[in-house]
Amino acid sequence: xxxxxxxxxxxxxxxxxxxxxxxxxxxxxxxxxxxxxxxxxxxxxxxxxxxxxxxxxxxxxxxxxxxxxxxxxxxxxxxxxxxxxxxxxxxxxxxxxxxxxxxxxxxxxxxxxxxxxxxxxxxxxxxxxxxxxxxxxxxxxxxxxxxxxxxxxxxxxxxxxxxxxxxxxxxxxxxxxxxxxxxxxxxxxxxxxxxxxxxxxxxxxxxxxxxxxxxxxxxxxxxxxxxxxxxxxxxxxxxxxxxxxxxxxxxxxxxxxxxxxxxxxxxxxxxxxxxxxxxxxxxxxxxxxxxxxxxxxxxxxxxxxxxxxxx
Numbered sequence: 001x002x003x004x005x006x007x008x009x010x011x012x013x014x015x016x017x018x019x020x021x022x023x024x025x026x027x028x029x030x031x032x033x034x035x036x037x038x039x040x041x042x043x044x045x046x047x048x049x050x051x052x053x054x055x056x057x058x059x060x061x062x063x064x065x066x067x068x069x070x071x072x073x074x075x076x077x078x079x080x081x082x083x084x085x086x087x088x089x090x091x092x093x094x095x096x097x098x099x100x101x102x103x104x105x106x107x108x109x110x111x112x113x114x115x116x117x118x119x120x121x122x123x124x125x126x127x128x129x130x131x132x133x134x135x136x137x138x139x140x141x142x143x144x145x146x147x148x149x150x151x152x153x154x155x156x157x158x159x160x161x162x163x164x165x166x167x168x169x170x171x172x173x174x175x176x177x178x179x180x181x182x183x184x185x186x187x188x189x190x191x192x193x194x195x196x197x198x199x200x201x202x203x204x205x206x207x208x209x210x211x212x213x214x215x216x217x218x219x220x221x222x223x224x225x226x227x228x229x230x231x232x233x234x235x236x237x238x239x240x241x242x243x244x245x246x247x248x249x250x251x252x253x254x255x256x257x258x259x260x261x262x263x264x265x266x267x268x269x270x271x272x273x274x275x276x277x278x279x280x281x282x283x284x285x286x287x288x289x290x291x292x293x294x295x296x297x298x299x300x301x302x303x304x305x306x307x308x309x310x311x
Contacts, residue, residue, distance in 0.1 A: 022102060022250040023230035024072060027241040031202040032210060034238060035072045036194040036230040037252055039065045042104065043180060043191035045254040049293045050107055053114035054186045058123040059091055060108050062158040062178040065193040067098035067106065068252055070137070070162060073195055074170060075100040079142040087156045089130025090115070097291065103255035105291040122221075123182070129156035135165055159193075159220075166197070173198040173207070175214050177237075179221035192224040194233060213240060256292035263287040263296035268306055275307045 022037035043061035046052070052060055063085060071081045083096040083106075092109030118124040136150040149169035154160040159178040166174040180191040196214065198207055217223065217237060227233045234243060267275065267285055278285045285298045298306075 018228055020252045021230060021248075022068065022072065022252050023234060023248045024246045024250070025234055026244045026246060027234075027238045028202070028206050028210070029242070030244070031199050031206050032238065032241060033073065033197045033199055034195065034234050034243075035069050036192070036233045036237070037065060037068055038190075038192045038224065038228070038230055038233075039068065039252060040188055040191045042068075042252060042254045044188040046106065047186075047188055049254070050111045051293075052108065052111040054182055055115045055123050055125065055128045056091060056108050056111050056113040057182065057186065057188065058180050059094060059113070059125045059128050059158070060106060060111075061180045061188065061191045062125060062193070063094045063096050063108075064098075064104050064106050064254070065178055065191060066158055066162045066176060067096040068102065068104050069176065069193050069195045070165070071098040071100050071104075072102075073166075073197065074137075075139065080140045082138045082140070084136045084138075085129060085133070085153070085158070085161070087130030087133035087153045089126075089128050089156060091128040091130075094129070095290075102250055102252040104252070105254060105256040107290050107293070123180070125158060126156040129153070129158065131156040135161045137165060137169070162195075166195075177220035179219065179224050181221050181225055190221075190224050192220070192230070192233070194220065194237060196237065209240065210238075213238065254292075256289060256294065258289040258292060258294055260296050263289070264298060264302070264306065267298065267303070268309075272307060275303055279303050279307070 020039050020041045025034050046060050047057045067083050075081055078100045081098045085094040091113040094108050096106035098104045113128050115124040115127050131153045133153050134150050135153055138148045140146050151165045151168050154164045159176045162176040163174055166172050174195055174197045176195050178193040181189045183189045223233055283300045287296045
């Protein structure tokens with residue numbers, strides 16, 4: 001979406017913090033599908049866990065939000081979607097796991113990445129990610145079936161890249177909009193995203209009206225700074241179309257299933273020789289989850305007990 005008229009912005013200091021949520025809806029007589037989400041707390045949790053610098057925070061937030069939205073429109077029967085983005089930029093790469101239940105986790109290879117603002121004065125996500133690479137999505141149904149789709153990156157700005165994936169791999173005309181705004185300390189003040197799709201048989205008139213509506217909108221960051229709920233966002237984005245809400249107030253969050261037990265099991269897979277070496281050289285073992293940056297520390301006694309149980 002391109003910049004347009006300015007909106008008066010909300011004053012965060014005067015508001016009650018609303019929980020992150022997502023909405024699924026149809027519009028235009030079921031000829032348009034739309035999903036929107038506010039992901040402020042999710043994005044801030046990711047920033048806090050991974051200690052990302054501002055540009056990396058924006059890139060990770062957009063990747064996570066886009067993953068949630070993509071999972072919502074593509075994963076019909078649950079399961080998990082893994083997204084890998086490698087564009088040749090200084091951030092190195094991004095990995096996202098998104099589930100249909102509204103949970104997501106992910107990380108960037110180089111969280112300290114921070115660049116000067118781009119030509120529009122915005123956080124330079126495209127420069128950080130790069131555009132000489134691919135976006136790869138692996139769908140896992142959770143019942144043994146998996147398939148993967150890959151597209152070349154369009155710009156590295158991520159909204160454009162998710163849009164290309166839906167158009168080329170899923171073959172659904174779509175517009176993906178992602179936004180984030182940071183405060184002066186680099187914390188996430190607001191974040192969110194939206195996918196609008198034309199359904200099969202929508203017709204030229206609906207397609208033209210939708211295109212005109214989308215093109216008249218301001219930047220998505222401006223929209224999420226004005227509107228506090230996903231429904232308000234969709235109502236503004238699809239003005240002129242009747243909206244039918246399918247599901248509202250769907251919780252979304254940054255969530256990782258890693259546990260101390262799983263981390264200890266990972267250590268056990270290293271084998272007796274490696275565990276014995278840890279005991280003799282360090283007297284402990286440290287395991288860090290890439291996805292959530294949680295650290296698990298195991299003592300000498302725990303390693304010795306584990307060693308006795310390893311076959």
